[in-house]
Amino acid sequence: MTFIFDQVMDRSHTDSAKWELYGPDVLPLWIADMDFATAPVITEALHQRISHGIYGYTQPGKDLEQLIVDRCRERYQWEIQAEWIVWLPNLVSALHIATRAYTTSDESVIAPVPVYHHFLIAPKNADRELVQLNWTDRDGVPVLDLEELDARLARQESKEPRLLLLCNPHNPNGRVLSQAELQELEQFCQKHNLIICSDEIHCDLILDKEVRHTPFASLSDFAREHTVTLMSASKTFNLAGFASAYAIIPNAELRARFQQVRDGIVPPPDMLGFIAAKAAYSEGGDWHEALLEYLRGNHDYLLQAINAIPGLTMKPLQGTYLAWIDTSALGLDDPQAFFLEAGVGLNAGAVFGDKDYVRLNFACPRSVLEEAVGRMAAAIAARG
Template sequence: MTQPFDFDQIVDRHGSDSLKWGIYPPEILPMWVADMDFTSPPEVLTALHQRIDHGVFGYALATQKVTDSVVNWLQQRYDWTIDPQWLVWLPGLVPALHAACLSYTEADQEVVTFSPVYPPFLSAPKTCQRPHRDIPLTRDHGRYTFDLQRFDDQLTDKSRLLLLCHPHNPVGRAFEKQELTALAEQCIKHNLIICSDEIHCDLVLNHTRHIPFACLSEEIAQRTVTLMSAAKTFNIAGLNCGFAIIPNPTLRRQFNHAAQGMIPHPNALGYTATQAAFTQAEPWRQALLEYLRGNRDYLLKEINQRLPMLTMEPVEATYLAWINVSALEDYRPAFFEQAGLGFSAGEPFGDNRFMRLNFGCPRSTLEEAMLRLEQAISPR
């Protein structure tokens, strides 16, 4: 069947306002920040044009239509029935990690994370002046998972908030129900509140369905703040629109109190794009997933067969590959930049043996990256 969307199209982002492309000189291929090089769905673009034609861009609030789009999306995708009153709209999810730290912990109470992990999970507790306990993920049959024995052993009566990345960035796991259930039991045992960042929930590549942490049980729902957005899936991160789902009214009130004056409303175009994405762009999303699976499979083969000094495991979710580069003599970011590649260094994620590569790009871009990488690490 003919591909209805052209993900092979090269969009020149040089000289634009792109953070991804703007921090490097033209000779470096940027494959770092979680920002795809695809145009957004045509339905989203049409909706944005219509909104722009209105011509007035004052302060915006969520309309009933955009709220309904979220409620219906969660029902259709995850069989999750939510009350619209549970929604707290956000301009992004990173500020929400900070708000959660301030909302649910006192100055002497710990914030817990699993690492390696998206850097704001590690920096938010520090910024909020909260103690931080880092529990490394463990490996089980070549896959990262929670080290629940260590989790149980190391938590104290001062441990209060778990910042959970689910699906996981950067290791690419789509956690299974038994893993999540076992973690939930420990959270209940230790009386933790969970802030679950699920921004990549609609980018599961292994043909399974994401399980929102709050859907595990009513008891878990009452202690969970879920963070979601259309931003990553539909490549609209620059429009700054996301939301928290907080069923517990006390937790919701605490969150709103911490966010007041610190976290602004999303902008008008962000609401518009979110509504269009969730109501009209599912065919585009399905086509995107197939393209990303092809990119993932290509990258997995190239890394593990052609570049034996590197290792990569299958990516179950996200468009981010976590690649072990520790066999290289010099695997600092400068090494790859000299080869014309801009990757994310592993150190800010909590493991400097790795680099993160964004494969949300046209295949030709990925092929060029692999050519440069091979030339860089091949024996001279």
């Protein structure tokens, strides 16, 4: 089957958060949903369920949970059990649950910065101290500076850390941590007796064919017993409008603590979220592979186009469809506002922890991406 990703779809009158924030004169390349129709098998499954007419309380079903078990084994050589799965409406809530479930006010939370902004919000909302794990450049590649953090912890510059919030593949810099990097991080976590909450929502969006995703929990016995792994079909299959995600928690005590904080506050996924996830995991493979090839093409175009614009720099992404663009050479006070004035809506890097960057979502038809890049280039050229 041929899937068409070049088609520009009209998302007006759909209450799209992405398209209605700025209005018709701005191309919105910010929030992480794709401007592509999802896999037809998913749409067909939803139509079939809707036609039934009764929409009562719905469970995930053992077949969906078995699909997740099989997927983890086949894609990541990671053996899990269905009873380890804890259902959630989204993974943002899981970051907040984990922060409250596994730390006290006398302990701190480590997160890599820059990072998706809810990694910064969750500790703040729980009145927990945030300890930054900084990125450093190694031969042009961003890597986690564990040595620098270890030195700071040895000087006791913060409260005792208890939880590491990990994002892999990383949002926003697109790194897919290698197994060697993950093992180094695991040794750090063992040394400091940390619980790890690993957001792996972009694990099926690997652009670089030379790398593979390794779930942190699959590394060792320690990793398995100390890790909460967060996954969802939502990013891969463009289902963000449905409430459907899950945590995989092998350790029974950690699972109970997580569920205790969740229950009564965070609802389970909705009926359509379950239906969509089941169709995606059981029949969406061909669409997924076609999507990856289209995203790789967009990435390669964007990488060349952005680096040809004076003052902008972009490094190759290993995963995600979210480009992390360095604007520091332009000396802009507010890069996001500058490009918004030019008719391109991007995420401000300051939200993630670096004001000199913007984040650009290139999961859109190539013509839209080309128009956006043209507007950005023209705005910079007009500065003189």
